Amino acid sequence: xxxxxxxxxxxxxxxxxxxxxxxxxxxxxxxxxxxxxxxxxxxxxxxxxxxxxxxxxxxxxxxxxxxxxxxxxxxxxxxxxxxxxxxxxxxxxxxxxxxxxxxxxxxxxxxxxxxxxxxxxxxxxxxxxxxxxxxxxxxxxxxxxxxxxxxxxxxxxxxxxxxxxxxxxxxxxxxxxxxxxxxxxxxxxxxxxxxxxxxxxxxxxxxxxxxxxxxxxxxxxxxxxxxxxxxxxxxxxxxxxxxxxxxxxxxxxxxxxxxxxxxxxxxxxxxxxxxxxxxxxxxxxxxxxxxxxxxxxxxxxxxxxxxxxxxxxxxxxxxxxxxxxxx
Ligand code: F6P
Numbered sequence: 446x447x448x449x450x451x452x453x454x455x456x457x458x459x460x461x462x463x464x465x466x467x468x469x470x471x472x473x474x475x476x477x478x479x480x481x482x483x484x485x486x487x488x489x490x491x492x493x494x495x496x497x498x499x500x501x502x503x504x505x506x507x508x509x510x511x512x513x514x515x516x517x518x519x520x521x522x523x524x525x526x527x528x529x530x531x532x533x534x535x536x537x538x539x540x541x542x543x544x545x546x547x548x549x550x551x552x553x554x555x556x557x558x559x560x561x562x563x564x565x566x567x568x569x570x571x572x573x574x575x576x577x578x579x580x581x582x583x584x585x586x587x588x589x590x591x592x593x594x595x596x597x598x599x600x601x602x603x604x605x606x607x608x609x610x611x612x613x614x615x616x617x618x619x620x621x622x623x624x625x626x627x628x629x630x631x632x633x634x635x636x637x638x639x640x641x642x643x644x645x646x647x648x649x650x651x652x653x654x655x656x657x658x659x660x661x662x663x664x665x666x667x668x669x670x671x672x673x674x675x676x677x678x679x680x681x682x683x684x685x686x687x688x689x690x691x692x693x694x695x696x697x698x699x700x701x702x703x704x705x706x707x708x709x710x711x712x713x714x715x716x717x718x719x720x721x722x723x724x725x726x727x728x729x730x731x732x733x734x735x736x737x738x739x740x741x742x743x744x745x746x747x748x749x750x751x752x753x754x755x756x757x758x759x760x761x762x763x764x765x766x767x768x769x770x771x772x
Contacts (some may be wrong), residue, residue, distance in 0.1 A: 448568040450545035456486035457519040458550035462588025463712035470506035471721025489524035491532040549574040555752035571736030579623035580753035582747035583738025596630035613666035617679035631669035
């Protein structure tokens with residue numbers, strides 16, 4: 446199906462991520478540059494179904510590039526999983542003549558966009574907006590860099606107090622099924638162990654390494670664990686360690702949603718601006734039903750239907766680096 450795009454809608458979907466505003470700004474201003482009318486869809490697919498759609502002008506996106514969150518708000522919407530919901534959404538767009546849609550979100554949002562465009566004459570472009578960095582086909586997702594930097598500055602602070610008290614801290618970071626936030630923030634803060642869903646770590650291995658450090662009187666240890674890890678995050682891991690090493694003074698810190706907020710880093714603003722611009726270029730050139738990624742500093746497009754089929758790969762060498770550097 447080929448769609449000649451007349452008017453463009455932009456929305457965020459799923460969990461918010463820092464840099465979404467910079468991306469909205471880029472979509473709006475690039476659309477206007479090429480003479481398209483552009484509309485903001487509030488609260489993701491929910492706003493599409495509930496007809497919560499506003500016209501955007503250049504000034505609508507002034508003074509937002511530096512702000513976390515999303516001015517369009519976001520949501521996870523069950524009704525859009527149904528054909529009926531998608532038909533209502535289509536009617537709301539078509540009565541305004543909108544037939545190009547830019548969806549900033551994760552792979553679940555891309556699957557929604559794919560279903561939408563296969564049933565209706567809507568050209569969709571996905572832009573990877575998630576702190577989780579769990580989308581294969583791009584080296585970057587909007588918000589990951591900010592989330593990792595937030596985690597790093599929090600873990601640095603925890604190390605100060607861990608060091609003063611000679612304590613073991615288990616710090617849980619977000620990422621759903623992805624270990625990227627844990628891996629990057631753990632390496633950058635010199636964590637002694639990093640536990641991620643992509644790599645199995647036996648509890649014996651963790652206990653051995655803690656006991657070996659105890660023998661060497663190295664009592665300050667930071668373990669960074671991804672929320673999706675097999676031991677059930679920080680609380681689950683603490684239980685295992687307490688059972689095997691009851692003498693050890695353990696503290697747990699779950700960083701939680703602070704990782705989703707805050708001022709986007711320069712990198713997130715840059716990739717958000719580049720991807721937002723590229724989405725409109727794609728719609729203008731008749732390329733659609735793809736998501737935009739950046740690989741090796743080049744733009745690369747992946748069909749929306751393939752979103753989520755592959756996972757980001759984490760090489761074994763990273764785990765070797767963690768082990769060597771944490772001695
Ligand atoms: O996908 C982003 C993310 O922050 C995940 O890292 C986390 O598992 C999830 O969203 C939390 O979702 P919610 O904000 O709905 O609790």
